[in-house]
Amino acid sequence: MKLGIAALVALLLASSPALADAGDTLDAIQGRGLLRCGVNGEIPGLSHQDEGGAWSGLDVDFCRAVAAAALGGADKVRFVPLATAERLDALAQNRIDLLARNTTWTLLRDLSHGMTFVGVLYFDGQGFIVPRETALMSTLELSGKPICALANSTSLDNAKRYFARHRMALDLVRFDTLALAQQAYLSGKCMALTTDQTQLHALRATLSDPRSHRILPEIISKEPLSPAVRKGDERWLDIVRWTLFVLIDAEELGLTSANVVRAAEQAESEDVRLLLDKDGRTAKSLGLEAGWSQRVIAQVGNYGEVFDRNLGAQSDLKMQRGLNALWNEGGLMFAPPAH
16 A cells, blocks of 8 residues: 555654644753753764763764854853664753754654754765674675674664665674674674764774774765754754854855954955854844854864864874765765855
């Protein structure tokens, strides 16, 4: 029996968790003077808290950028670590204001959890890591071998489809947390570990001998990682979405944390003047204090700066931009122009 689109949407919405009455999100966070941001907390490069309590990562810096826009200071954030199984409901239940937790944007999630995805913060893809001593060079050699994976994630279905397509036997060993999956893999209970490429690079970078493990070349899925907000609050969606776009457009326009103040003083380009809110028009539309976008860039940097210090050349991961390069540099990172 074929299910029409309208019927599918109705079915999904009927199964959604009840939305808490959060009212206007901007008013709420301005009233408390703090942004509650849901993150992972266990993935260096995306979101991680060190032994001294300091937070870092791409997702963390995005939360800080939103706080700079909405509250005037990038430090006005409380990071809320969330398990994989609870991350979607935490947003719907108003336990957080923003979800920035390496979450893949999918049709089912977009329609069935009372959430709206903001835009792609990072283009990821699922891969596999193996001990170098095994001499395994391809995912196609993993037929019938035990593979550690994270439950309640897109990794399971991706692996099932990939192995079925290649007529390979799949032996998935599921774990409730990525930390448990990693421990099992490192203890030899699995021949491989599968998850997003970024998480594999983060794991390898934390090992005493990173060269002892090999990330296989195949990427078996597309994982557009996107922050999300609750459905129904259009002003908050606009603020968070345009904070992301400001980071991307700033890099394209050559605006950095080091030059943005000078650029604002000397701005002649209409694109730059609009992006930096020189006349306060965008601030008025969003209900923010004037100069919101300039604060974002000055306090957090542009997208390239954020990427480099967390994932790229200035980080331990040393990852290439790849798909996350700007659209005019061979990547997919693209934002609407300001003008």
